[in-house]
Structure formats: C-alpha cells, structure tokens
Amino acid sequence: MKTLVTGATGFIGSHLVEELLKKGHSITCLVRKTSDRRWLEGRDISFVYGDCTKKESLTDAVSGFDYIFHLAGLTKARDEKDFFSVNAAGTENLIRAATEKNPDLKRFVYLSSLAATGPSRNNAPASEGIEPKPVSSYGKSKLEGEQAVLKYKNAVPVTIIRPPAVYGPRDRDMYTFFKMLKKGIFLCWGTCYYSLLYVDDLVRGAIASAESSAAEGQIYYLSDGKIYSNEEIAAVISSAIGTKALRLRIPKFIMPLFAGIGQKFSNKSNINIINKDKIRELQHSCWTCDSSKAKNEFGFISKVGIKEGMRWTADWYKIHQWL
Numbered sequence: 001m002k003t004l005v006t007g008a009t010g011f012i013g014s015h016l017v018e019e020l021l022k023k024g025h026s027i028t029c030l031v032r033k034t035s036d037r038r039w040l041e042g043r044d045i046s047f048v049y050g051d052c053t054k055k056e057s058l059t060d061a062v063s064g065f066d067y068i069f070h071l072a073g074l075t076k077a078r079d080e081k082d083f084f085s086v087n088a089a090g091t092e093n094l095i096r097a098a099t100e101k102n103p104d105l106k107r108f109v110y111l112s113s114l115a116a117t118g119p120s121r122n123n124a125p126a127s128e129g130i131e132p133k134p135v136s137s138y139g140k141s142k143l144e145g146e147q148a149v150l151k152y153k154n155a156v157p158v159t160i161i162r163p164p165a166v167y168g169p170r171d172r173d174m175y176t177f178f179k180m181l182k183k184g185i186f187l188c189w190g191t192c193y194y195s196l197l198y199v200d201d202l203v204r205g206a207i208a209s210a211e212s213s214a215a216e217g218q219i220y221y222l223s224d225g226k227i228y229s230n231e232e233i234a235a236v237i238s239s240a241i242g243t244k245a246l247r248l249r250i251p252k253f254i255m256p257l258f259a260g261i262g263q264k265f266s267n268k269s270n271i272n273i274i275n276k277d278k279i280r281e282l283q284h285s286c287w288t289c290d291s292s293k294a295k296n297e298f299g300f301i302s303k304v305g306i307k308e309g310m311r312w313t314a315d316w317y318k319i320h321q322w323l
Contacts, residue, residue, distance in 0.1 A: 002064060006030045006052065006094065007071030011170045012111065014039035016069060016203040021045070023207065030061055030072070039170060052090030058097040065102060067210050070094055071111045073145070075173070076275060080137040083277075088144035095148060099155040107157050107210040110149045114164045114195070114221065115139030119284035125195065125227065126289040128219050136280040146219070153217045159209045160219040161202075164289050167309065168199030169316035178314065181237050182323055186245035189252050192230045192285040195223040198304035198312075205300045212298035221289035224302035224309075236306050240314035241323060252283055 003020055007013040008029035017027055017040060027045040030052075031037065037047075050057040052072055062068065073087045091110065098105055117126045118133040134140045149158050167174040180187065205222045209215040238245050281287070294300035304312075317323040 001025045001066045002028070003067040003069065004028050004030060004048075004062060004065045005069045005071065007073065007111075008045075009035045009037055009040060010071065011168075011172065012166060012199055012202060013069075013071045014170060015168065015199045016071065016206065017043065017045060019200070019203045019207060020069075025067075028065070030058075052094050053085055055093040055097060058094055059101060062094070062098045063101045066106045067109070068094075068098055068102075068105060068107075069109045069111070069206065069210070073111075073142070075138060077138075077277070080277060083137045083141035084144065087138070087141035088148060091145035092148035092151075095152045095156070095158070099152050103156065105156045107159060107216070108149065108152075109206055109210050110145065110158065110160045111206065112146050112160050112162045112219075113139065113142045114162050114287060114289050115281060116142040116146055116162060117289070119281070120193075120286040120288045123193070123286050123288075126221060128221065128293055135284060136277045138277055139281070150217075157216045159215045159217075161206050161209060162219060162221050162289065163197050163202050164195035164221070164223050164287060166197050166199055166202050168313050171199070171313070174313070175317065175322060177234075178237055178241060178317060178323060181234060181245045182241055182243055184243060184245050186234045186238075186247045187250055188230060188234075188247050189250045189282070190285060192282075193227050193288055194230070194233065195221075195227060195288045196233070196306060196309075197223050197302065198309035201302045201304050204303075205294060208298050208300060209294070214297045218293075218297070220294040220297075220300075221291050222294055222300060222302075223289050223291045224305065225291060226306070227288050228306060233306070236310045237314070240307075240311045241318075 003025040008017050029047050030050045031047050032051055048061045050061040074083055077083050116134055116139050118135050120126055132143050134143050146160050
C-alpha cells in the first residue's frame with residue numbers, strides 16, 4: 001500500500017507515519033524544504049517536496065498512491081488570513097490535484113477538528129448531525145477545509161475526522177499546561193468540560209476509517225469516550241509530574257488581555273497557544289463530542305485512558321528534558 005502523508009513532520013503526523021509503517025505501508029511524506037524532520041529521522045520513508053498553498057507544486061506529488069492522509073495545517077497563526085490560506089485553500093488545492101492526477105485513490109482522509117463544529121450546545125456532546133457553528137478563525141478555516149473535501153467526494157472517496165483536544169509525546173500545545181502545572185500554577189476561569197484523545201488512539205482510528213468502506217463520504221468524531229472537567233485534567237497532570245498546583249481564578253473578561261500579552265512575546269515560528277483566536281474558544285466552557293458513530297460504523301474504540309496517557313506524555317517530556 002502506497003500512502004502519502006501531509007503534515008508528517010508535526011506532532012500527530014509523525015505518530016501516524018509510525019503506525020502506518022507498522023501496518024506495512026510504503027510512506028511518502030509531502031514536505032517543504034524548510035520542514036523540520038527530526039521526528040522522522042531513521043524511518044524507512046520517502047519525501048516529496050510541495051506546498052499545499054501552491055497547487056502547481058502538488059501536480060506531480062499526488063500520483064500513484066492508494067491513500068492520502070491530509071494533516072498539514074495551521075493551528076496557530078499571527079495573521080488570521082493564514083488559517084484560510086492553508087487550512088481551507090490549501091486543502092482544496094490538494095484534493096483537486098488528487099482528483100485530477102490520482103482518480104484511483106482508495107481514500108482521502110482529512111484531519112479536521114472539533115473546533116470546526118464549535119462548542120457543545122446545552123452541554124450535550126457534539127454528534128455528526130448538528131450544524132457546525134465554529135467560534136474561532138481556526139475552526140472556521142477547518143470547516144471550510146471540510147467543505148472543500150466534500151465537494152470532491154463523488155470524484156474520490158473521502159473521510160473526515162474531527163478529534164477533540166489531542167495529547168501525547170511531542171505535543172507542544174498541551175505541553176504549555178504541563179509547564180504551568182510544573183511551576184505550581186493552575187489558571188482557571190470557571191469549570192469547563194472537555195473530550196480528549198491520546199494521539200495513538202487518533203492515528204489508529206484515522207487508519208481504521210481509511211480502511212472501512214462504511215466510512216466513505218462520512219464525518220466522524222473520535223474521543224476516548226469520557227468527559228473531563230478542567231479540574232480533573234489538572235489533577236491528573238499534576239499527579240503525573242509529581243506537583244501540586246495553586247488554583248488561580250481568572251475572570252473571563254480579562255482573558256483577551258492575557259492573549260494579547262502572549263502574542264506580543266511570540267514570534268512567527270513559535271506562536272503562543274494562548275492567543276487571541278484560541279481565547280475565542282476558551283471562553284466557551286464545554287468542548288465535548290460523541291464518538292458512537294465511529295464505534296458503530298468501523299469499530300473505533302479508544303485504548304488509552306487519561307491517567308496512563310498523561311503519565312506517558314509526562315514521562316516523554318521528562319526524558320527529553322522538556323520538563
């Protein structure tokens with residue numbers, strides 16, 4: 001099986017490559033010449049140069065593959081227009097190239113996000129039947145990416161995955177909260193509720209969806225099946241790193257101020273997770289989803305619970321001297 005992965009140099013993408021190799025796939029990674037390949041070093045994989053924002057660079061990059069997993073995208077941006085250039089237009093460029101140059105493709109899997117749906121309504125976990133109402137530019141751009149993919153579903157078979165917050169080794173976003181808790185600080189703006197998913201479960205689920213005929217043309221949420229409060233998450237992380245954190249309550253109305261400060265001290269290559277766009281999401285208290293459809297249609301079951309997942313993540317951070 002020949003498989004193309006975009007976003008392979010990132011947190012989730014590098015784990016996906018590892019799992020695909022275990023399953024016997026022949027992997028090619030679409031990368032830019034400036035991409036940091038540290039997590040892919042020593043792997044038996046090939047590389048092809050291309051940029052999803054430049055359609056002409058994709059023409060010769062997408063041919064001859066059985067599967068394409070499209071994970072490349074921006075989760076943070078200094079200029080919000082960049083979200084739409086990469087996550088929306090870039091996705092359309094890639095799938096259009098695939099339909100033109102690889103009509104025999106077995107599956108195009110697009111990694112979207114719960115942010116494309118928006119926060120839970122009436123505290124009920126999101127299911128695939130509800131109308132998406134994203135609240136952030138990131139979420140809106142991911143939804144536009146989904147719409148681009150679905151436009152071509154009659155030309156090539158597609159599947160869309162909407163994970164909630166994903167964590168695990170190599171992740172830099174959750175790492176921010178590990179660092180805060182390591183310093184004994186738990187910033188809180190009221191009780192919030194989240195669905196979570198360990199990265200290994202996400203990549204297994206994404207691959208299972210690609211292999212399932214039932215998943216063709218479908219959208220799925222994947223989660224570990226539980227809902228956690230921010231207090232529970234903080235307690236599990238604190239236990240994993242062996243610290244106790246002081247809870248500091250922040251009024252919601254001053255959260256944009258913290259975002260502005262965070263952005264001021266970030267740079268183009270390292271934008272703080274606490275930024276103005278992310279605050280639009282964090283001001284909502286319930287980000288949960290129901291993965292029953294994935295379980296019923298292609299047998300998705302999460303294997304990693306929050307305690308072991310956070311412990312493994314903390315151990316990785318310690319081993320690599322991030323903590």
